[in-house]
Amino acid sequence: MKKFFGSNGVLVALIAVLLAAITLVVSLIVSGSDPLANIVGTVTSPFRQAGAAISAWSERAFDDRYQTEYLEQEVERLRQELSAMEAKAREGEAAIEENKNYRELLKLRQKRSDLTLESVTVTTRTLSNWESSVTVSKGSNYGLEVGQCVIDAYGDLVGVVSEVGLNWATVLTAVDTGIDMGGMVARTNDAAVLEGDFSLMTQGRLKLSFLPQDALLVAGDEVLTSGRGGVYPAGLVVGNVESVHDDPSGMTRYAVVVPKADLDHLRQVFVIKSFDTVE
């Protein structure tokens, strides 16, 4: 090195002076940054950018983490709120439905002041293809008895109580084969017998049997309970005539009746605990 500078020292010094002069001249000519600084800046720029990016990323990651936790808590809170509101909405819907039923019942009570009603809830349908019945939420503890009629909020016949427990009762629906009561056609006053029929039960229909041969029934005629015998109340709407047929004996006719009460979707029904007998 010593030898190198000894033999080339002057040359190196000249080159250095020359470079310094060139830098000076260039810096004077080119306005702006120092070329050396420019070179260093250019070379280091990507590294600085990378550094800034890393810094920004780490800041964002920190923020994200904090934000995520916050958002997760927020989502959980909102989910709980939503769930509570949904529950309230469901309760509200049930209350509206119940209210509607009670409003209809009020009309019915005003119209049929002779009936003493007990509100009951349908808890289950009977698990059988051989019977059409439902279980309701009250029994002998509320004065329910076998043979009492059950109606919906509109006063349409649902069925008859067939079995009573302490806090439950079984109600045979109007289409069950166990149903047998006096019926009449509202338009013509033709009296007949309302009875369940097994093959019609599977279709959700019942029979109005022993109609006189000269009975002039048409599809859509309203069928009511006749109340004859005083066992069941009179004037409860059972359903509408769907079709009229000749009995196999040929002596009488029978009508197929579609129940007016929606027997497949019963929720709240009313047991008629007592009624005024119409002579």
Place this chain on the structure above:
Amino acid sequence: MTTRHQIHKWLLYALALALVWFFEAMVLWRVPFFGVIPVLLPLAAVAVAFWEGARLGAVFGVCVGILADAIYPGVPGGMTLGICLMGLAAGAASQYGVRQTYLGYLLCAGAAMGALELCRVVWGLVSRLGSAEALGLVACKEALWSLCFTPLLYPLFKYVYGKVGGDKLEARHE
């Protein structure tokens, strides 16, 4: 087998039965097929008898029958006696003749449902419930729709039997 093992075993069978009952009472009745709902409790009793044999099958059949009498309408005690006999017959069949395969179970279940539906039709005719044609139609639909669930019942009770059936619990603890 110790009493503890017995209790453990029959509790598991009862649990499987409760699962079947829940499925039938809470789910299947809402979706009737061709207007009928299936009857699964007798088939569950047959499944247990099929694995456990005639004696235990009959005892289990009595328990299932009491439950069935409580939930299905019909002649009081009819289901208790009927399902007990089904258990006895299915257990005897699997012990002495029918192979313990799915087909064997299907055969026993089919025979049990056939007998049950026949009794129902006869009872329906005697009590003037409906015409033979109408009763027979419902009986056939009910039996066939119920048998459609044997591919679910067979593996369920086979699984329970595989875990705790026979003397397995005692053998495992020896």
